[in-house]
Amino acid sequence: MFQVDVDYLKKAKKRKDHGKVVILVFLTLAGAVSLLPLIYLVCTAFKPPEELFLYPPTFFVKNPTIQNFKDLTAITANSAVPFTRYLFNTILITVCYIFCLVWLLTMTSYPLSKHKFPGKKGLMSLVTTSMMFIASAAGIPAYLIITSIGIDNTYLVYIIPALANTTCLFLMKQFLDTVPNDIFEAGKIDGASEWQLYQKIAIPLLKNAQATVIILTFGGIWGETGTSTTYIYKEQLRTLGFFMSTIGGGIARTGAGAASGLIMTLPSIIIFIINQSRVQDTMAHSGIK
Amino acid sequence: MAKQIKAKKKLAHKRTLGSVISFERRKSLEGWGFSLPWVIGFIIFIMVPLVLSIRISFYITQLTDLYGFEGQSKWNGIQNYVDIVQDPEVGEVMLNSFLDSLWQVPIIVFFALFVAVLLKQKFAGRVYFRVIFFIPVILAGVIMSYLFGEGVGSISVFGSLVNSSSGIFSSFGGKITQYIGDIMWSSSVEILIFLAALQSVPDILYEVVEIDGATAWESFWHVTLPYISPFVILNCIYALVDSFTKYNNPVMSMMNEMTEKGTEYGMASALSWMYMLLALVTILIFILFTRRWLK
Known part of the structure; x- marks a missing residue:
């Protein structure tokens, strides 16, 4: 007769879950790099004039405004x-x-x-x-x-x-x-x-x-x-x-x-x-x- | 009775349009009939300009002469080509960008395949991730030109962006981040193509090998990869062409400079034809190498 190895199945499921976490972490990191320019664009659109012309330019907006x-x-x-x-x-x-x-x-x-x-x-x-x-x-x-x-x-x-x-x-x-x-x-x-x-x-x-x-x-x-x-x-x-x-x-x-x-x-x-x-x-x- | 048989015979011999034209000819007519509208456009807007630009590449012309094509353009034989070959600066730029393409293409394709396989998995929020990885293409088409004036998703844009954000990202070291960014930015079309290709692998194949006890790793090598191998090659070609013709390619900017000057249009045409030949030869070699693997 077959006996289902419950422990093995549990382990397999756990391994699968771990794999998903790894995938998510990797995708988040890589995705962040892809997302940077869009974030920059959004930030720039909300920057007040004095922040737009800062040198060196800042990445994030400090005082967001809808003036633009x-x-x-x-x-x-x-x-x-x-x-x-x-x-x-x-x-x-x-x-x-x-x-x-x-x-x-x-x-x-x-x-x-x-x-x-x-x-x-x-x-x-x-x-x-x-x-x-x-x-x-x-x-x-x-x-x-x-x-x-x-x-x-x-x-x-x-x-x-x-x-x-x-x-x-x-x-x-x-x-x-x-x-x-x-x-x-x-x-x-x-x-x-x-x-x-x-x-x-x-x-x-x-x-x-x-x-x-x-x-x-x-x-x-x-x-x-x-x-x-x-x-x-x-x-x-x-x-x-x-x-x-x-x-x-x-x-x-x-x-x-x-x-x-x-x-x-x-x-x-x-x-x-x-x-x-x-x-x-x-x-x-x-x-x- | 006899009348009926006669009528039937008549019907059998009734000639349809299909039987007047031979089978072979009908096939070819159908083939061309379907593709004709596009082919006409292709000839007018792509082939004719290409052929004209061959002609131009043998002349010394100025932009203003070209509108009449007579003016002061002078036949120059192959002198344009000879000049380019003898110019050490051109050779160096061309060689460098060529080598850059060669090592970047495999990385781009590999990265794209990897991400596409991950994105095909079922997990929470994968739609968002797909959007995120495709953002470079969306941005490249639309907004880069507004923000930066030039450079479509180019390395310089990315580099300046990373450099400007002093703090988190500059600690990675400028050059490497630039390369990583550039590769990720170039790979989004490839990711999309791979994703679509991966969807075309029938699920039943995976079920079969799973029942046979294959691990995910084995089923990738023995099911997924063979099934999508045409798309791997398509993506390699796509990435190669893309890296040859994208805006931040030094040869491209050199060519644009020549064109904009207006006086060296013949030279620019000659350069672009030589560059095209280089790309073609590379791709032909690549296809020769991969042909055995394909079928």
Whole structure:
């Protein structure tokens, strides 16, 4: 007969608990290093002027004040183009961009991962090669092309060029590669068309790749300043990120700049918190038994 | 009766679109059909500028000439490249940053894997920890530019931050803290990719090996690692590219300086192409080494 070794089980549980403590301690220490800049940002946003210009600069705030945020609202209230317009622009651009990007990337990665067609290998190696290129060196030719197409000074210039995102395509394809082919073959035998296979199988199974791509690209497009500066000359079409970056200029506005930085960061953090649960759950049930 | 059979025959021979085009061709049409929209954008916004920049790298040009591409640009042959190779300063900067990347990449990937495995465990507050470890990417995109004017999550930002906080952190010694900070800051995308990859390992595999009596250590080496090995390689490539092209890379700042000067645009293009080749060769060697391990 079996006899359950109660002592052994107790010990095993204890060991497990110890392991958890070690994990927590390590993560707390390492996390503290990652968190420092954010704490610094929060502190700076609440610093009164005399602390902002201390030398050497202090890390923590001593006499917190919300004066910086008051300054910020005063500045936004007096801007030439209403603040809400910038906000509207940024939200519109971000939503359109993320939607198009996720849609395009899943659609492109599906045949790249699950089909054989001529030119596929060449295309893939072009994509990976161009990942290694430094964008600034091709900046001027890119500028020439974008202006000659004529999408400069429209909302499109924020969205279309940035859709050619090679890194995220690469990522998406890698994720799709791990989805077993059997699922698609089963779908094919059941008579699904290619479009149905893509819509009913590939897209749901790629949910956590999509969440990853959203997290990776959101910060960039939300805080977008470069395109606003280079391609847009109508103030009404510029983004919130551009507007916020103009606030920080000048010594008198340093505090307001820090406050704006804090406010610009919040949506990214929220988007991350929403999406990270998708990263965590979806893929768990995709396996074939 | 005969009529019915005839009708059936007719139906059987009815040509659909699918049977007009051969199977092979239909496959390739479908493949290209799905990827075409993105590929067009890729060609216009990435390939064409790249090819144009090859052309520019053979010229002596100024920024202002490029808009017409005629102006005063002069054909310079491979002289731009020769100049770069012969310039000892460029060589030194390139070699140093290359060596830096080489030793940092394995550490970043290892650290990211370690943290991702920890973050996958179930314990109280893991959502908060995930947020914390991903903060560098969130911050890098948005606020670093406001606060510091330049440098995306760069080592200098981190270093100055640590140095400014005299007390707790400076006691660790400046340089080492800087390196630790830089590595942790660079590894957040890799942590995210690893996390997502770890989720894709079917739970049933762990159950099976647990029943067979494997320890956590063994199941990591024999289940987790083989399953996510493509992502280890993906992350190595990602980290390598990232360390080659990030803002605080000395070669990058040299290139940006040349571009901003406006007069040496051809030179800057040549330098970036050489740098790209270096990155490519490194990654090719890496892939050659890891190919056997992959499959």
